[in-house]
Amino acid sequence: QVRLVESGGGLVQAGGSLKLSCAASGLAFSDWGMGWFRQAPGRERELVAHITWGGFSTYYTDSVKGRFTISRDNAKNMVYLQMDSLKPEDTAVYFCAAPRVPHIMAMGAASDYWGQGTQVTVSS
Numbered sequence: 828q829v830r831l832v833e834s835g836g837g838l839v840q841a842g843g844s845l846k847l848s849c850a851a852s853g854l855a856f857s858d859w860g861m862g863w864f865r866q867a868p869g870r871e872r873e874l875v876a877h878i879t880w881g882g883f884s885t886y887y888t889d890s891v892k893g894r895f896t897i898s899r900d901n902a903k904n905m906v907y908l909q910m911d912s913l914k915p916e917d918t919a920v921y922f923c924a925a926p927r928v929p930h931i932m933a934m935g936a937a938s939d940y941w942g943q944g945t946q947v948t949v950s951s
Contacts (some may be wrong), residue, residue, distance in 0.1 A: 829853040829940045831923045836945030839913055843949070847908040849923030849942060857881075857901040858929035863908045865919035865947075872922070876908060877932060886932075890916075913949045920944040 835847040847863065862877035876887045876897040885897050896909040906923060923942040926934040 829925070831925065831940055831942035833921065833923045833942040833945040836921060836947045838948045838950065841913060841915055841949055841951050843913050844909070844911045845913065845947060847910065847921055847923075847945060847947075849906045849908075851904045851906070851923075851925065854925065854940075855929065856904040859925050860930075860932040860934065861897075861899060861906040862924045862934050863897060863906075864922045864924055864935065865917075866922070866944075867916075867919040870919075872935070874935060875921070877934065878906065879932060880930060910947070913947075915949045915951045918947060918949050920946050 830852045832850045839845055858880050860877060860879050863875045864872050865875050866872040875891055876895055878885045878897045878899055882899050894912045899906040922944045924934050925940040927939050
């Protein structure tokens with residue numbers, strides 16, 4: 828059974844930093860691309876960043892480029908999202924996600940693997 832558990836959310840002032848962590852179990856982690864999504868109230872869930880299974884390639888949505896960094900530790904089955912220079916518009920529930928099958932990067936479907944989410948609130 829695949830399980831993704833996020834941690835590290837919280838309340839921070841604009842300009843501050845947070846580091847989100849996602850612990851994965853039940854899958855051959857080093858074979859899986861991983862992603863971070865977020866969903867703000869009244870808005871659709873959006874892909875924030877993803878990283879390939881070997882960690883050699885990353886993607887960021889335009890609004891977070893230069894501020895967020897995705898990384899992974901395959902020895903620990905962990906994926907991280909370092910968020911710097913946070914803005915109020917970054918406020919959302921952040922979700923860790925993995926595709927249903929290994930060695931692909933397409934993710935975001937309801938049938939993929941999802942964590943329960945962690946709230947990030949950035950005050951102005």
